[in-house]
Amino acid sequence: MSANKKLLILPGDGIGPEVMRQVRRVVDWLGRRRGIAFEVKEGLIGGAAIDAHGVPLSDATLAEAKASDAVLLGAVGGPKWDKIEFERRPEAGLLRIRKDMELFANLRPAIVLDALVDASPLKAEIVKGLDIMIVRELTGGVYFGEPRGITDLGNGVRQGVNTQVYTTTEIQRVARVAFELARKRGKKVCSVEKANVMESGLLWREEVTALHAAEFTDIELSHMYADNCAMQLIRNPRQFDVIVTDNLFGDMLSDEAAMLTGSLGMLPSASLGAVDADGRRRALYEPVHGSAPDIAGRDIANPVASLFSLAMCLRYSFDMIAEADLIEKAVAQVLKGGMRTSDIMAPGMARCSTTVMGDSIVRALDKLNVA
Numbered sequence: 001m002s003a004n005k006k007l008l009i010l011p012g013d014g015i016g017p018e019v020m021r022q023v024r025r026v027v028d029w030l031g032r033r034r035g036i037a038f039e040v041k042e043g044l045i046g047g048a049a050i051d052a053h054g055v056p057l058s059d060a061t062l063a064e065a066k067a068s069d070a071v072l073l074g075a076v077g078g079p080k081w082d083k084i085e086f087e088r089r090p091e092a093g094l095l096r097i098r099k100d101m102e103l104f105a106n107l108r109p110a111i112v113l114d115a116l117v118d119a120s121p122l123k124a125e126i127v128k129g130l131d132i133m134i135v136r137e138l139t140g141g142v143y144f145g146e147p148r149g150i151t152d153l154g155n156g157v158r159q160g161v162n163t164q165v166y167t168t169t170e171i172q173r174v175a176r177v178a179f180e181l182a183r184k185r186g187k188k189v190c191s192v193e194k195a196n197v198m199e200s201g202l203l204w205r206e207e208v209t210a211l212h213a214a215e216f217t218d219i220e221l222s223h224m225y226a227d228n229c230a231m232q233l234i235r236n237p238r239q240f241d242v243i244v245t246d247n248l249f250g251d252m253l254s255d256e257a258a259m260l261t262g263s264l265g266m267l268p269s270a271s272l273g274a275v276d277a278d279g280r281r282r283a284l285y286e287p288v289h290g291s292a293p294d295i296a297g298r299d300i301a302n303p304v305a306s307l308f309s310l311a312m313c314l315r316y317s318f319d320m321i322a323e324a325d326l327i328e329k330a331v332a333q334v335l336k337g338g339m340r341t342s343d344i345m346a347p348g349m350a351r352c353s354t355t356v357m358g359d360s361i362v363r364a365l366d367k368l369n370v371a
């Protein structure tokens with residue numbers, strides 16, 4: 001493996017900087033204790049970048065991101081920037097980095113750890129052992145479709161337009177990621193759209209079906225309408241293995257799946273591009289939770305989603321399976337020991353800060369590393 005692996009850390013806004021501080025500690029730990037030489041740079045995105053440069057993502061930071069082996073992102077947005085016009089808001093920085101790096105496949109796992117089974121608002125018997133993967137299309141659909149905008153129709157009437165649009169290529173490449181993932185997991189893919197009312201959904205279903213027949217007959221494929229999927233995720237979430245869906249449905253269903261696990265504070269994500277000729281793949285890793293401005297700066301946010309995102313980074317970008325396992329094991333141990341940030345606090349457990357959660361995880365890593 002090549003000597004230096006370039007990591008770009010973009011902490012962003014709200015709780016982003018405080019959770020990414022814990023990620024940095026673990027990255028440094030990997031350097032010290034596992035001899036992994038990361039070349040780490042930090043940059044600005046979202047509101048932090050607006051304050052510094054007037055734009056939510058500068059060209060220089062974008063170029064830095066493209067030159068990196070992986071980007072680790074915190075979160076963007078907050079009330080301070082809510083009044084700014086659409087294209088210059090913090091969220092536009094996030095959408096730009098996804099689009100310009102062509103990170104079309106967003107992997108959002110929802111896993112219920114045994115230690116946290118009671119944190120779920122659903123009954124333990126419904127969620128115990130849950131392990132699903134949502135693959136959300138991330139660079140197309142209604143988020144980016146043209147035409148878009150708000151137009152004045154006259155007589156005091158205005159019209160807001162967004163367009164849902166997918167090409168066969170866009171559908172095939174994200175479906176391929178889902179099928180390949182399923183091959184390494186439970187060998188089931190459920191493809192989700194609204195083929196009953198949307199042409200883009202019908203095309204989606206046809207393309208996924210054709211790809212399955214041509215290349216993935218070893219995988220069990222099913223199709224589901226998005227509204228039904230929302231319901232099935234609550235009724236019987238363990239029926240799913242991999243779910244593949246479009247940008248907007250994926251945004252909603254992944255928040256719903258996240259809550260099955262008890263807290264958004266636990267869930268990581270990976271956004272992946274295509275594999276290039278040298279076998280390299282652009283990638284960005286971020287927690288599913290947002291910037292949570294209401295609790296920002298108080299050292300109470302849960303750093304686990306970001307640390308699990310680092311684990312995904314080690315797994316998918318660097319093939320460092322042992323180190324990814326170490327981080328996941330360390331977190332599981334600390335939770336088993338009863339430490340809880342506020343979002344996952346339960347009776348009889350020990351409430352702790354972001355920093356103390358980080359301390360405990362680093363200590364657990366030390367112990368696991370010796371063992």
Ligand code: IPM
Pocket residue numbers: 077091094095251
């Ligand atoms: C997400 C977020 C983003 C999205 C926002 C912040 C633009 O909700 O990553 O799920 O809608 O994609």
Ligand code: MG
Pocket residue numbers: 251252255
């Ligand atoms: Mg979302």
